[in-house]
Amino acid sequence: MHHATYPSYRDLFAGVPKPFAYVDLDRLDTNVQKVLDYSGDKSIRVASKSIRSVSMLRHILDQSPRFVGLMCFTAEEAVFLSTQGFDDLLIAYPTWEPTHIQQVAERVRAGCQISLMVDSLDHITHIKRIAQSEGVQLPLCIDLDMSTSPYNALHFGVWRSSIRSADQISALVQAIQSSNHLILDGLMGYEAQIAGVTDASPGSTLMNSIKRHLKARSLPVVAQRRAALVAAVLAAGGQPRVVNGGGTGSLKTSSADPSVTEVTAGSAFYAPGLFTQYKDYDYSPAxxxxxxxxxxxxxxxxxxxxxxxxxxxxxxxxxxxxxxxxxxxxxxxxxxxxxxxxxxxxxxxxxxxxxxxxxxxxxxxxxxxxxxxxxxxxxxxxxxxxxxxxxxxxxxxx
Ligand SMILES: Cc1ncc(COP(=O)(O)O)c(C=O)c1O
Missing domain, CATH: 2.40.37.20 (D-serine dehydratase-like domain)
Structure with a gap:
């Protein structure tokens, strides 16, 4: 790999008008290999929000058959990517705007695999109405709350889904299955408090050890809850095609969870500042x-x-x-x-x-x-x- 020194980078880019952005492909490909190694034998969904370039997404997906599809950040983006030839697109956050759901419906009608994220009966009812009027069957993914509450005092994780019990998820599965216009495609349980929290930041020894301690406590709770929710979905007759978990900062632990069928990675590829501050992961600034x-x-x-x-x-x-x-x-x-x-x-x-x-x-x-x-x-x-x-x-x- 080309050694990243000031004189070498300066000479390499001499004559290129500044400011500009660059990607070092040798380093990016090293990160691709790291992601594959850290994820055991699991499939990997690439988080497009962390790439934001069609060519770079293609470059990454082409490197291994274990890269199975994309985790998109909006419906419009998923529709755009589907017109660029990408398939198996999971929109990771809820979509409410009816025109965007209609656009997804059009692409699904054309044969593309695009899943919409839900975490409530309101989401399901709203999408069902649009799917009915569009005359299509829309694939849905249920977002599971993976945040934990260490010492019953803290909210450790993100404020996203409210779905954390078997009863709650069974009700959602039944609502989906009772409609001919919806299909349960997947489950997603993203443990943000492990994947997205740095624990080896320079000059923060005390905070790093507190965060590592909280992460270690959170891990078994996440694994148990995700397994219990998957079991509840199966018991309710659901057959999710994917159970997605994790991110760049949790690839090892998320892929070790038997209830997960695929992990997500995005930040790992460019490896920006925050994502080279994890004790258990060694990505190369690309x-x-x-x-x-x-x-x-x-x-x-x-x-x-x-x-x-x-x-x-x-x-x-x-x-x-x-x-x-x-x-x-x-x-x-x-x-x-x-x-x-x-x-x-x-x-x-x-x-x-x-x-x-x-x-x-x-x-x-x-x-x-x-x-x-x-x-x-x-x-x-x-x-x-x-x-x-x-x-x-x-x-x-x-
Ligand atoms: C649902 C979900 N999964 C996974 C990730 C991880 O993405 P990355 O690997 O780019 O950090 C995120 C990041 O915010 C996310 O929201």
């Missing part, structure tokens, strides 16, 4: 963006144009992008990464001047692509291609 130094307000401060690409979520300092190369470059504490400029502190061996590139990493994966129309692909120390992001296709899904 994507980044490059800013240009346009001012030098002080001896060790190099101010770049733009760069304020803040990641979503509980927005603390860990949502900021971070300088990657040259090594030792840091953001300034009171300015961070800004809408129009990002000052970088650097005192080191590389001679930075106006026009020098600063290589940055986004904290999350796919959000990077919302700021760029294309990704410059490198392999073996050379630029080998340029591919469009969703934005470059003119698509803004969410």
């Amino acid at each position: 994507a980044g963006f490059v800013l240009e130094v346009v001012r030098q307000p002080s001896q060790d401060i190099f101010t770049c144009l733009g760069g304020g690409y803040i990641a979503s979520g509980d927005a603390g300092p860990d949502r900021l992008p971070q300088p990657y190369l040259p090594q030792g470059a840091t953001l300034m504490p009171f300015e961070g990464a800004g809408e129009v400029q990002t000052p970088i502190h650097y005192r080191g061996p590389e001679a930075l001047t106006l026009g020098s590139p600063i290589f940055m990493r986004h904290a999350k994966a796919g959000e990077l692509c919302e700021h760029f129309n294309e990704l410059i692909l490198i392999r073996d120390g050379e630029i080998v291609d340029r591919v469009k992001t969703y934005r470059g296709e003119g698509c803004c899904f969410l």
Whole structure:
């Protein structure tokens, strides 16, 4: 693999107008192999929200028959991807907008496999009405609540589904089965508190050990609840085609759960800042963006144009992008990464001047692509291609 050093990356991209985003294919392919290794023999669904480029999705899916389909983030996106030739699309979050459900219905009528997510009778009734008027049978996936309550004091996980008991899920299965216009296609139980919570963040020794402890306590609860809910679905006569679980930060434990038929991975491929802060996973930084130094307000401060690409979520300092190369470059504490400029502190061996590139990493994966129309692909120390992001296709899904 090409060694990622400041001089090598600087020379490799010399002449490319900044800012731009890139993907290092050698590293991405290493991450693909890691995902396959971490997931045992399970099938893997690729989380498209963490890729946001049709070409990159194809590149990943082509690497192994164990990549079975995509986990989409909106119905419009799933419809778009189905017109691009992708199939087996699971929309991971509920859709309410009737026109979007109708568009899914059209694609399903045309023979595409697209599943809509539900977690309530209201969702089911709403989709049933549209499926009836469209004259199709729509596949549904039930979202299971995998959050836990350590010491009966905390909510450890995300606020999504309310489905956590056998009685609740049986009622949903019966409602689906009582309609000729619906079919139970899958179950999904995403343990966000394990998959999405870093536990090896630099400078956070105490928090890291608290998070590891909470994760370890949560694991058996997740496995038991997921197994009990799958059993309840089978007892109610449901025959789900897939039971999906996990994400990049839980591939080993999710794939060890016998009730799971497939795991999800997305962030692992680009391996942004937050996803290289897990004790049990070792992904290689494969994507980044490059800013240009346009001012030098002080001896060790190099101010770049733009760069304020803040990641979503509980927005603390860990949502900021971070300088990657040259090594030792840091953001300034009171300015961070800004809408129009990002000052970088650097005192080191590389001679930075106006026009020098600063290589940055986004904290999350796919959000990077919302700021760029294309990704410059490198392999073996050379630029080998340029591919469009969703934005470059003119698509803004969410
Ligand atoms: C339902 C669901 N599954 C899996 C994931 C994991 O995605 P990734 O592997 O990109 O972190 C997410 C991320 O938010 C999710 O919402």
